[in-house]
Amino acid sequence: AQRACVAMKPVPRIREDDAYDDNGGLHPVWLANNFLRRRKYDECVAICSDILAKNPYDQAVWYLKCRALTLKNWIDDAEIEEEGVADLLLDENATAATPRPGTSLARPGTNRTGPNTGVRPSTRGGRPATGFVRVGTSSGRPGTSKNGEISVEAALRGGGRPGTTRAVTSGGRAARIGTASMLTQPGGPFVDLEKLDLKKYALRPALARALCDYCLYCDRNPRIAVELASLATVNHEFQDWWWKERLGKGYYQLGLLRDAEKQFQSSLTTTPTVTATQQLAKCHIRNDQPFAAVATFEKGADQFPGETSMLLGQARICDALGETEEGVALYKQVLVWDASNVEAVACLASHHFYDDQPEIALRHYRRLLQMGVNSVEIWNNVGLCCFHANQYDMTLACFERALRLASDETMADVWFNIAHVAIGVGDLDMAQHALEIAIGVDSTHSESHNNLGVLEARKGNNELATSNFAAAAKHAEWTHEPLYNAALCAFKKGDFQHAFQQTTLALEQYPEHAEGIELREMLLKQFTVL
Numbered sequence: 001a002q003r004a005c006v007a008m009k010p011v012p013r014i015r016e017d018d019a020y021d022d023n024g025g026l027h028p029v030w031l032a033n034n035f036l037r038r039r040k041y042d043e044c045v046a047i048c049s050d051i052l053a054k055n056p057y058d059q060a061v062w063y064l065k066c067r068a069l070t071l072k073n074w075i076d077d078a079e080i081e082e083e084g085v086a087d088l089l090l091d092e093n094a095t096a097a098t099p100r101p102g103t104s105l106a107r108p109g110t111n112r113t114g115p116n117t118g119v120r121p122s123t124r125g126g127r128p129a130t131g132f133v134r135v136g137t138s139s140g141r142p143g144t145s146k147n148g149e150i151s152v153e154a155a156l157r158g159g160g161r162p163g164t165t166r167a168v169t170s171g172g173r174a175a176r177i178g179t180a181s182m183l184t185q186p187g188g189p190f191v192d193l194e195k196l197d198l199k200k201y202a203l204r205p206a207l208a209r210a211l212c213d214y215c216l217y218c219d220r221n222p223r224i225a226v227e228l229a230s231l232a233t234v235n236h237e238f239q240d241w242w243w244k245e246r247l248g249k250g251y252y253q254l255g256l257l258r259d260a261e262k263q264f265q266s267s268l269t270t271t272p273t274v275t276a277t278q279q280l281a282k283c284h285i286r287n288d289q290p291f292a293a294v295a296t297f298e299k300g301a302d303q304f305p306g307e308t309s310m311l312l313g314q315a316r317i318c319d320a321l322g323e324t325e326e327g328v329a330l331y332k333q334v335l336v337w338d339a340s341n342v343e344a345v346a347c348l349a350s351h352h353f354y355d356d357q358p359e360i361a362l363r364h365y366r367r368l369l370q371m372g373v374n375s376v377e378i379w380n381n382v383g384l385c386c387f388h389a390n391q392y393d394m395t396l397a398c399f400e401r402a403l404r405l406a407s408d409e410t411m412a413d414v415w416f417n418i419a420h421v422a423i424g425v426g427d428l429d430m431a432q433h434a435l436e437i438a439i440g441v442d443s444t445h446s447e448s449h450n451n452l453g454v455l456e457a458r459k460g461n462n463e464l465a466t467s468n469f470a471a472a473a474k475h476a477e478w479t480h481e482p483l484y485n486a487a488l489c490a491f492k493k494g495d496f497q498h499a500f501q502q503t504t505l506a507l508e509q510y511p512e513h514a515e516g517i518e519l520r521e522m523l524l525k526q527f528t529v530l
Helices: 028-037 040-052 059-072 085-089 197-204 205-218 222-236 243-251 255-272 274-286 289-302 308-321 323-335 342-354 358-370 376-388 392-405 410-423 430-443 447-457 462-475 481-493 496-509 514-529
Strands: none
Touching: 028 040, 028 059, 028 481, 040 059, 059 205, 059 243, 197 205, 197 222, 205 481, 222 243, 222 392, 243 255, 243 274, 274 289, 274 308, 274 447, 289 308, 308 323, 308 342, 323 342, 342 358, 342 376, 358 376, 376 392, 376 410, 376 514, 410 430, 430 447, 447 462, 447 481, 462 481, 481 496, 496 514
């Protein structure tokens, strides 16, 4: 048998003068740079700290330690982040207090083109539930209801602030002597930013860029970063796109969105980049200008063909506005360029599931399993798809795997879906037991309270049913099912006034609810007779 010959690239050899010291061992600066290149930031910082303790003015070692600390704390801020309570309650950047229907992210349900709320569940902010948890949109805008109003109590229940790390390559060694401003004290801060002469650093491009990123991502001091970026921009005669982008990032972190938008636009005019395009679109989203953000992504897609982040940005905005069909078309374009994009596959699977196509959704989820995505959400969704596709032999096996992987945060959802399957096959006792377990795991699980109330109402326990509906409405004020079910129970008991109030609240959340409209008409007739 003949063996194929594979052409091998010659391995670059490292100069011995750079890699070894006078004693024949590895040079510590070379070793620190090697650790930085291999993303072992703690080892790099430790070596640099030892060197700086002996020679605090070594610029090369100072640069390596600065980059290592920055990359260790680096946050990929290209995506929209979670908004805190102050951002919600003190936000004065919105373009219009009462925007036109379909033009604001605060009122997403006014331009819905896909399945309605009765078919596809919505988040707290009224957005349809997608198949992928995104930063800042997993539960809607905390404190925002479907009509755009913000409550302090709901804002205080906002989520955390997740993020991902992204590695950046490092530069080479430059043996120069620094100044006294670089001096680091043992056990103290690495750099005392208040004592730095920023004008001097602005004249040194390599050190200035490392220091600017350190201010933004490690020390979290955007004021110093903006001052340094302004000086460096002037020194480069306003022609360096990198400094304009960092200046925009500093303005964005300070909350000066309009100034940040101008800097990102200027950076794109000088040199179009993917990161600046995403940052500019993020400014438009924070200003509640979804159409401007879509236009920015469309321009970026023309400038960078095949860049999936531009298409995903458009698709996310379409999902946020309720334009499901447009979002699905964009997700399909993403898969043309990147067939292994998890977000696009998951969102398409969710769309097909709620579009009454569980077999196609099952194929998408199987693709995710083949890609190595093994989570409780995947097995939970596969179990639901198998149930709705009449593959009952695989349903319980999928839910068993989901329960083995579930944590306290996701256990209630799995048991709720098990109860849904039990109701579908007619085993109401198992369904009630599963719902009670779900409520025991998470007492604020509104869907379990609502379904348990329905089962109690079927047994004739109207008091227990009403209490469960009230609990469901309290924990999920954006849903219409518990309000309508409470109205129906009140109507059967003869409490027409309470039934009318609950029906009105339910129709505010879901105006197209046919049963709610019919119940309201019946109540109006009863009031006319009385």
